[in-house]
Amino acid sequence: MAYLMLYGNGWTQRWGIVPGMEEQVRSQIVQVGTDATGELTVVDPGSEAEATLVVAWALVAAAVVLDGSGRAAAGDSTGQYA
Secondary structure, eight states, X not given: OOEEEEEETTEEEEEEEOTTOHHHHHHHGGGTTSSOEEEEEEEOTTTXXXXXXXXXXXXXXXXXXXXXXXSOOSSOOTTTTO
């Protein structure tokens, strides 16, 4: 699974990207810092269910898509980037 990393002023978020949606997410992150909003299909880390993430790109300082290894991390990694 690939991951979307979002960085803002004092915050960081990591979201799993639904398989097959990586290019759609990559095409959206070029809007970082603009007044645009975007809708991305992501995976909720708590339930593993698909969810729609609405992003106000003006509040995002940086974004990156990281390709995952396909193996699950040991333990809870939600705070790893906070």
